[in-house]
Amino acid sequence: MTIERTNAMRAQIAHQFVPGVGYRTSGPLMMPTVTVTPIATNAMPQAAVVNGSMHRLQPPQGGASVVCRWIAAERAWGRPGGNRMAWAASYLSRAGWRYLGAA
DSSP states (O other): OEEOHHHHHHTGGGEEEETTTEEEEOOOOOOOSSOSSOTTSOSSOSSOOOTTOEEEEEOTTOSSOEEEEEEGGGTEEEOTTSSSSEEEHHHHHHHTOEEEEEO
């Protein structure tokens, strides 16, 4: 079942965009049961960050950093083309992602 874009934009961490189909509900995020890295190295920005600004995050497996958009209202990182419109910073932190800085 598809939903309107305006509704999906209100809760991006709970929605995804499927090309050719539209916006769909993804359901709540299930938090990782084990923290991969110490909480000191997490995906939360270290200072006040402007809503919509672009930043780099390091995936837990290493490799190239990923550029994401900060969504302040949801404390989340958005990235086009993913299986969700955005991921909560707390979720990414527990999964081992690390904030690197402004893009």
